[in-house]
Amino acid sequence: MKREILLWDETIFKDRDVLEFDHMPEHFAHRESQMEALKFCVRPAFQGARPVNALCLGPPGTGKTTAIYKLFSEMEAHSSKVVPVHVNCQMDHTRHAIFLRIYSKLLGHSPPTSGVSFKRVLERIARTMAKENRVLVVALDDVNYLFPEKEVDRVLYTLLRAHETFPGFRAGVIAILSEPALTYVFDPRVGSVFQAEEVSFPLYSMEEIRDILKRRADLGFYPGVVSSEIIDKISDFTERAGDLRVGIDLLKRGGMEAERRASRSISSEDVGRAYERSRLVHLSSALKPLRDEELLLLAIAAEMETSKAGDLYKRFQASTGAGYTRFHEILNKLDAARLVDTDFSGPGHRGRSRIVRIRYDPKEVLERVRPQEAPPQTRKYMD
Ligand SMILES: Nc1ncnc2c1ncn2[C@@H]1O[C@H](COP(=O)(O)OP(=O)(O)OP(=O)(O)O)[C@@H](O)[C@H]1O
Ligand SMILES: [Mg+2]
Known part of the structure; x- marks a missing residue:
């Protein structure tokens, strides 16, 4: 009989690469x-x-x-x-x-x-x-x-x-x-x-999500690791999040959680724990390419939640000494990355009174941008 406990040198992953976002699926269905x-x-x-x-x-x-x-x-x-x-x-x-x-x-x-x-x-x-x-x-x-x-x-x-x-x-x-x-x-x-x-490219339906994730799970894990109930649960989370990446990330992190318990199969609790990280895959990928100065402005915007661009600039300038042009450039970049919303409709000198709003829960942003106020060299986004 197969042991339930996973040994040190054993793994439930057949092919980890398949569970990365940049993996090119051989089978591209529903498109x-x-x-x-x-x-x-x-x-x-x-x-x-x-x-x-x-x-x-x-x-x-x-x-x-x-x-x-x-x-x-x-x-x-x-x-x-x-x-x-x-x-x-x-x-x-x-x-x-x-x-x-x-x-x-x-x-x-x-x-x-x-x-x-x-x-x-x-x-x-x-x-x-x-x-x-x-x-x-x-x-x-x-x-x-x-x-x-x-x-x-x-x-x-x-x-x-x-x-x-x-x-x-x-x-x-x-x-x-x-x-x-x-x-x-x-x-x-x-x-x-x-x-x-x-x-x-419309959102995938529940059936399509389940089909795509099942295929990915079959390639990524050994048989018996992911039950059909688990696929259903992950598909459910994925549909609610509206992004297939959440499902792919849940498979990967769910697998890691199972291995942490030295288990040969992914449980519902593993998926629940994995969801804490997977649900914000967007935020994580938008943060990855940002430089320190850009992360700093984002952190200030998160602290202020909603602010006038002029007030945001004052605080940014106080910590970096950067000029308005640089501030404006970074703000536009954060807007393009869909991390903040900027409302251009307000009046004001050079757009200083336009309203800036953070698009994610500020707490989630701050946790990722400044994990426990780590020293600068490690402060950059942590996965
Ligand atoms: N029909 C499909 N079959 C298999 N895998 C898919 C399918 N559609 C998307 N994926 C997988 O989902 C992930 C996201 O897909 P992709 O990067 O193409 O999305 P996108 O529309 O470009 O998203 P974004 O707008 O965020 O750039 C990838 O890992 C990809 O392999
Ligand atoms: Mg894309």
Whole structure:
């Protein structure tokens, strides 16, 4: 008979990687119509024509990024005439960074000198593409990170109008936006060239959630570790949270809790304990890329809960000595990351009286940003 107790060198995980968010699921179910719509958009590129632009919209964890990865890997396997480039705008949030990303993908290396001008980078990309008769498809993932300073207008304008300067250069854009969408009004010059086909990614139904999580659990754990009751419980939590990542994280953390008890199966209590951490996967992933100064402003905003931008600035300046421009930049970044809401409607000098509201429970934010007032080198977000 199998022992109930797990030995030191034993594990219930068959493949831990499967339970990470960046794992690419082999089986991408329940998104057939979205994949079809995206294929329709990129199809012209295979005939050497300009692709139809697309805008993917949907709440977090509904498979938008996964759909693009799947689409791009199929495209690459099919033909080298089309060059798909996935840009994570949270990381590359300036036009320059985005074109460097395209350059590296196209030429297989970064530009020879780091200080190379934007004009040069664009010219090299456009001429190479035109000469080789290839078509560019750029996915701007989490495009909201390009909203501050209207960077998105510059990026779209350049990509979609470069053919006027470089004949033979053809590019299409797939923009990806997590809902609830921030309101953004494109510059009219961009609006006229970025006419996008909307592809909507609705929330998964309870049945779909259960199906996806069951498959993931079967790949991630040995048989008998996750019962169907546990899958039901996790699916229930996931549906309430509205983000599939919560379910994937619950599987992983539930497994860790079971191992902590040296048990061979995940119990309902394990899932309950795991939920404490898993329910805020969003908050955690939004905090990860922030720098100390940005975390500090977020912490002050959390302490104040709702404040006038001017008052927030005074406190921020008192602790950092930073100027208004820097403050304004960071505030926009926190807004784009959907950590705070800023209401631009109020009157006031340079927006100082606009209202800033923290979007999460302030206590949850402070616990993550300043765990027990740890020393600065460890203060950065802890998982
Ligand atoms: N249909 C599906 N089948 C299997 N796994 C899926 C499916 N949809 C999403 N996932 C998984 O859920 C997680 C989140 O998916 P993804 O990153 O594609 O969401 P997203 O819509 O891009 O979210 P966000 O708006 O937060 O960026 C990933 O780990 C992915 O593997
Ligand atoms: Mg995504």
